[in-house]
Amino acid sequence: MRYDSITEAIGNTPLVRIDPDVHGLTHIDLYAKLELLNPFGSVKDRAAWNMARPLLAAATERGSQVVELSSGNTAKALAVLAGMHGLTFKSVTNRMRIPEIKDLLLLLGAEIEELPGQSECLDPTATDDPLTLFHRTLSEPGTACLHTDQYFNPRNTEAHLTGTGPEIVKDLDGRAPDWxxxxxxxxxxxxxxxxxxxxxxPSVRVVGLVAAKSDFVPGIRTIDEAHEVGLFDPGTYDSIETVGSDEAIEGMLTLNRRCGILAGPTGGAAYFGALRQLRAADAELTERRSAVFIVCDRVESYLGYVRERRPDLFGRPRRANSPADLSDAEVHQAPSADVTEARTWLDSGRPPLVVDLRSSFAYAALHIDGSVNIVDELFEELLRGGLPFSRSRPVLLVCPVGEKSARYAALLTRMGHPDVRSLTGGIIAWRDAGAPLVRD
Structure with a gap:
């Protein structure tokens, strides 16, 4: 095919049937929509181009900067599109969690601004959160920036109304899949x-996959984070289920090794979640059915993420004292303290050391007076060498909403610390209760 611009290559990605010998389903044809084959490498190419396209001519005339609250694939696509039009691009986030993506953005000439935020993603209800305030400033009429606003811009959804969805129907000979x-x-x-x-x-069953609350899967939000996104409507989905990082990596490996699809963890999560959903239905079927999942992006950007969680895949021993080894039961039973209990504990004659696991930017925005900031990735590294605190010192762990701190409290308890607790509801619950916070 011949194109006059790389943007003409966005869309019309293949729909590939997964070999039944791989997935083991008897009555269901499982298809992968290969969005990783878009020219900039992800499903976000469609949304980025659809959101930016009508504004680029005027932005080029003004010499505007393209700005988006993104630390992933949307930022990557917009950085390319901005550069093609002689514009600069700024990625605004409160945490760049994938080093390869950060390096690629810098290579593409992007400016990266990490603002403090109380939680790990934009929360429009947090009126004093710096990230939220920045978003509101960008959204005001007359701003000099080209702000694509992926969380609330209907053109994000429209890109799939006019492209991805119709392509799936066309490739299934005019039919919609059953799932x-x-x-x-x-x-x-x-x-x-x-x-x-x-x-x-209308009978198509739509399954939404979100990340487990105490886990991190690139490109997937937890259910709490999803509710903060303006485009999210729970009514879109017949069911919403969780998927963890281990499951995402297992699904990714199957796609990589058995199917020749170089999917990243998000595509692996979609494959794993699809099989978990379809196996029970498959056992009761007598007629052919079909299902489709999306492979969002490529594996190369996530090698560090995979190496951290599965060093054995790279010929290295599994790491000691890893929160990934905890069972759900251990995390559920982790010792905790609600806001009232924590405040009483802090005012007692034997107050705990308060360890804030959030990013340094979030900590700088607001934190509990006297707490120390150890970002969760660094904290995990410390634990690999054994207990980082004396057993005689009580410890209160704090994170945005209490899930990560619960996992670390469970791990420290397993390691033999006699008095460690997680703050129930995290810094958000502390703030909402009107408990005192200080700012650097």
Missing amino acids: FIACVGTAGSSTGVARVLREHD
Whole structure:
């Protein structure tokens, strides 16, 4: 094919049937929509181009900077598009969690601004959060920036209403699949595709996949984070299920090694979640059915993420004292203290050491007076060498909403610390209770 611009190569990605010998389903044809084959490498190419395209001519005239609250694939696509039009691009976030993505953005000439934020993603309800305030400033009329606003811009969803969804129907000979399984990030792709498929067949079952609350899967939000996204509507999905990083990596390895699809962890999560959903249904079927999941992006950007969680895949021993080894039961039973109990404990004659696991930017924005900041990745490294605190010193662990701190409290308890607790509800619960916070 011949194109006059690389943007013409966005979309029309293949729909590939997964070999039944790999997935083991008897009555269901499982298809992968290969969004990793978009020219900039991800499903976000569609949304980035659809959001930016009508504004680029005027932005080029003004010499505006393209700005987006993104630390991942949307930022990557917008950095390319901005550069093609002679514009600069700024990625605004409170945490760049994937080093390879950060390096690639810098290579593409992007400016990266890490603002403090109380939680790990934009929370529009947190009116005093610096990230939220910055978002509101960008959204005001007359701003000099080209702000694509992926969390609330309907053109994000529209890219999949006019592209991804109709392509799936066309490649299935004019039929909608019986199931559509999608990871939930900004919710643009899952919302747009689901709407198209249900227009063809209202009985299509749509399954949304979110990350486990105490876990991190690139490109996927937890259910609490999803509710902060303007495009997210729980009514889009027949069910919303969780998937963890271990499951995402297992699914990714199957796609990489057995199917020749160089998917990243998000695509692996979609594959794993699809099989978990479809196996029970497959046992009861007597007629052919079909299901589609989206492979969002490529594996190369996530080698560090995978190496950290599965060093054995790279010929290295599994790391000691890892929170990934905890069972759900251990995390559920982790010792904790609610805000009232924690405040009483801090005012007692034997107050705990308060360890804040959030990013340094979030800590700088607001934190409990006297607490120390050890970012969770660094804290995990410390634990590999054994207990980082004396057993005689009580410890209170704090994170945004209490899930990560619960996991570390469970791990420290397993390691033999006699008095460690997690702050229930995290710094958000502390703030909402009106408990005192200080700012650097």
